Amino acid sequence: MNRDGCVDVGAFEGACQCGAVRYSVAPGPAKQTVCHCRMCQRATGNAFAPLMEVENDRITWAGYAKTFRSSNVAERGFCDECGTPIFYRRIGQDSTEFMVGTIDTEIDYRPVANHGIESRRGWVLELAGLTERETFFTEGEEIVSHQYEHGS
Numbered sequence: 001m002n003r004d005g006c007v008d009v010g011a012f013e014g015a016c017q018c019g020a021v022r023y024s025v026a027p028g029p030a031k032q033t034v035c036h037c038r039m040c041q042r043a044t045g046n047a048f049a050p051l052m053e054v055e056n057d058r059i060t061w062a063g064y065a066k067t068f069r070s071s072n073v074a075e076r077g078f079c080d081e082c083g084t085p086i087f088y089r090r091i092g093q094d095s096t097e098f099m100v101g102t103i104d105t106e107i108d109y110r111p112v113a114n115h116g117i118e119s120r121r122g123w124v125l126e127l128a129g130l131t132e133r134e135t136f137f138t139e140g141e142e143i144v145s146h147q148y149e150h151g152s
């Protein structure tokens with residue numbers, strides 16, 4: 001892993017929605033970037049991928065992430081049960097880039113670079129100026145999550 005732009009992060013853990021795939025990462029350097037490229041958009045079903053790159057030898061897996069070979073140079077890991085995108089990895093590289101939304105541990109995520117800006121959606125730059133509210137529930141409505149809860 002190229003250490004340019006890396007910061008040291010503490011140990012963290014993550015999981016897919018259903019908890020069939022979980023991982024833990026030992027402390028060490030991490031590269032935090034946001035990728036707006038067209039392939040990350042399609043792979044995440046989203047406008048961009050917030051990524052946390054760490055060395056493979058610091059990762060402990062519980063469960064199996066299926067991979068899709070999204071190009072000749074990369075594969076993307078996801079949960080075969082619930083479909084959550086979990087990581088991006090260059091083939092043969094000694095590091096894995098986790099989708100930050102799968103991380104359970106409170107981390108101070110501060111990306112240092114935007115990648116793939118040729119495909120960046122213009123509205124992404126305008127998000128900070130939009131009106132805001134917390135998650136909305138109808139009064140009397142009870143939401144029961146079926147997602148994995150860290151520590152359960």
Ligand SMILES: [Zn+2]
Nearest residue numbers: 016018079082
């Ligand atoms: Zn899952």
Ligand SMILES: [Zn+2]
Nearest residue numbers: 035037040116
């Ligand atoms: Zn990308």
